[in-house]
Amino acid sequence: MLNIGIVAHVDAGKTSLTERILFHSGVIGRIGSVDDGDTQTDSMDLERRRGITIRSAVVAFTVGDLRVNLIDTPGHPDFIAEVERVLRVLDGAVLVLSAVEGVQAQTRVLMRALTRLRIPVLLFVNKIDRRGARHDELLHDIRRLLTPAAAPVTTVEDIGTPHARAVPAPLRGTAVGELLADRSDAFLRAYLDDDPGLTEDAHLAELARQSRRGLVHPVFFGSAVTGEGVADLVGGLGRFLPVAAPAGPLRATVFKIEHGRAREKIAYARVHTGTLTARERVAYFRREHGAVVERAAKLTAVRTFERGTDTADAPATAGAIARVWGLTDVRIGDQLGTADGLPETGIFLPPSLETIVRPGRPGDGPALHAALQRLAEQDPLISLRQDELGRELSVRLYGEVQKEILAATLAETYGVDVEFTETRPVCVETVTGHGEAVEEIGAGGSPFWATVGLRVGPAEPGTGVRFDLAVELGALPAAYHKAIEEAVRGTLTQGLHGWEVPDCVVTLTRTGYFSPISAAGDFRKLTPLVLMDALRRAGTRVHEPVNRFELEIPADCLSAVLARLARARAVTTVDGGAGGGSGGGSSSGSAGDGACHLRGTLPASAVHDVEQDLPGLSHGAAVFHSELSGYQPVTGEVPTRARTDHNPVHREEYLLRMSHRA
Structure with a gap:
């Protein structure tokens, strides 16, 4: 078995390529069209109408005795979270480029992620039959901007015409030979000795060996529309990508969730090792606030992909992708069977924007909440957030297109019309010093039968929340320790200004209880009050999200665009000394051949x-892409976020609310 993903910048032609592969392998008898909305993988009505992929889709086909599961992924950057979930379950990937548009910003983002995960990649240069298609220049860009280890397997005749043909590229040449020799000592010795055994087939075998290890990346040219070059690509899947069926206990990753006709939850899982079988009880694991949590459930049905989108009841063995029923509490990212290998962090940074969602009609609040909960199961990074008094619902987003899709989905699928507030960035708080606080049983009017002391200090960015003990573990029942730690991690989702505190060290310095009156709930309720007091003494600083951007504009628009970037607090420089701006980041660019290429934050x-302003400033010719790259301290007025907890920052208000809860 082989699991591959097709990834690309939007409009590079990956869904059309998927259709052509299914046609070539005999799965479908007619090729669907993205424009006509009748492709196999864009099954949502929204996808068909808008001509874009929103949710990943799985289809299966065979090449000889090799069974391939192909996952089509979104190309628009607003749906990068869907791509992330797919990348974790792949054996290899096909990265699609347009021979006309070439290496685009999202292409580079995807290649960086694939390289970081060490996923073997084949490159397919699509649209060779289009006017303006390039070969030599594009190969140069691929090696310069994507990977220096690109090795053409096919080349093109009559490029840029309707008669364009993909033909085999010579492998036994200086360029490919040196590329392979750089990555293999044995091949290097034979290459330097001009060994007669280094035939074309020997070069091909070494290329395949290195490709399966992700050391080099074969490049195929073709056209999804005409089918030219697609047979070469399909034939190269089993040759250039790793096929394995490792043994071991069950380990499977859930990468997609959907709901059936009876509203039942269906999980898509890639089996890495072991076997998933219906009617067996399975443990599954996830990370919550930095800790690993275990659940268990009995599988009621397991169906594996057989042909196209068809599935059949069968155990899912290593390498298979299965649709699984019975995991009622499962979430995307959960791992079945074992916690070993559970990812610590995401591949891409989470969404940096947030909006409040309100029902368009009075009385639709409960229906809106239920619909958003279901959508959050399918896309957990939207992070549905509701205050404990039930007044406001908010979600996190990557961009405005995602907001439009969310509104359309709520209206068409769930019958709920919504209104959004203006999108705002999601900030974080960092701890700037050290602070300590303690609450004793019966002191200061505390109604809780618990003593808790906490010390808070800063931590390196990206290290998360670390919970340490400066007390003897046996001095407090284990359930009370667990209650304190869970409350610490939950409380830090909202700091002094209402933003998450993602990185800090919290140390438990004091404990006490009164048997038999004390309960875990006393520690769970008291901990937020103590933690916020310690955090106030330590101090926090709000940081705003910063995006890395790439921008291409006509050279004659440079001055106007630089001025606009400066107002947006981007510092911009261009070769030759032009530039300007101040504040939130740095940027560089180059001008030449009638175009300017800018990069920055x-x-x-x-x-x-x-x-929104760039089209008017660039005669409609600007090509812009951005992605979240990190955070920087806020200058000027500190933004705050409305709290959704019982407000432990204010002691009297918190105690009053806790007394009402009791």
């Missing part, structure tokens, strides 16, 4: 407005 809060 700017606050996420400014991205949408800049993107």
Whole structure:
């Protein structure tokens, strides 16, 4: 078995390529069209109408005795979370480029992620029959911008015409030979000795060996529309990508969730090792607030992909992708069978924007909440957030297109019309010093039968929340320790200003209880009050999200665009000394051949407005892409976020609310 993903910048032709592969392998008898909305993998009505992929889709086909599961993924950057979930279950990937548009910003983002995960990649250069298609220049760009280890397997005759043909590229040449020799000592010795055994077939075998290890990346040219070059690509899947069926206990990753006709939850799982069988009880694991949590359930049905989108009741063995029923509490990212190998962090940074969602009709609040909960199961990174008094619902987003899709989905699938507030960036708080606080049983009017002391200090970015003990573990019942730690991690989702505190060290310095009156709930309720007191003494600073951007504009628009970027707090420089701006980041660019290429950073809060202004500033010729790259301290007025907890920052208010809860 082989699991591959097709990934690309939007409009590079990956869904059309998927259709052509299914046609070539005999799965379908007619090729669907993205424009006509009748492709196999874009099954949602929204996808068909808008001509874009929103949710990943699985289809199966065979090449000889090799069974291939192919996952089509979204190309628009607003749906990068869907791509992330797929990347974790792949044996290899096909990265699609347009021979006309070439290496685009999202292409580079995807290649960086694939390289970081060490996923073997084949490159397919699509649209060779289109006017303006390039070969030599594009190969140069691929090696310069994507990977220096690109090795053409096919080349093109009559490129840029309707008669364009993909033909085998010579492998026994200086360029390919040196590329392979750089990555193999044995091949290097034979190459330097001009060994007569290094035939074309020997070069091909070494290329395949290195490709399966992700050391080099074969490049195929073709056209999804005409089918030219697709047979070469399909034939190369089993040759250039790793096929394995490793043994071992059950380990499977859930990468997609959907709901059936009876509203039942269906999980898509890639089996890495072991076997998933219906009517067996399975443990599954996830990370919550930095800790590993275990659940268990009995599988009621397991269906594996057989042909196209068809599935059949069968145990899912290593390498298979299965649709699984019975995991009622499962979430995307959960791992079945074992916690070993459970990812610590995401591949891409989480969404940096947030919006409040309100029902368009009075009385639709409960229906809206239920619909958003279901959508959050399918896309957990939207992070549905509701205050404990039930007044506001908010979700996190990557961009405005995702907001439009969310509104359309709520209206068409769930019958709920919604209104959004203006999108705002999601900030974080960092701990700036050290602070300590303690609450004793019966002291200061505390109604809780618990003593808790906590010390808070800063931590390196990206290290998460670390919970340490400066007390003897046996001095407190284990359930009370667990209650304190869970409360610490939950409380830090909202710091002094309402933003998450993602990185810090919290140390438990004091404990006490009164048997038999004390209960875990006393520690769970008291901990937020103590933690916020310690956090206030330590101090926090709010940081805003910053996006990395790439921008191509006509050279004669440079001055106007630089001025707009400066107003957005991006510092911009261009070869030759032009530049300007101040504040939120740095940027560089180059001008030449009638175009300017700019790169840099700017606050996420400014991205949408800049993107909206660029067409008017560039005669409609701007090509812009951005992605979240990190955070920087907020200057000026500190933004705050409405709290959704019982407000432990204010002692009297918190105690009053806790007394009402009791």
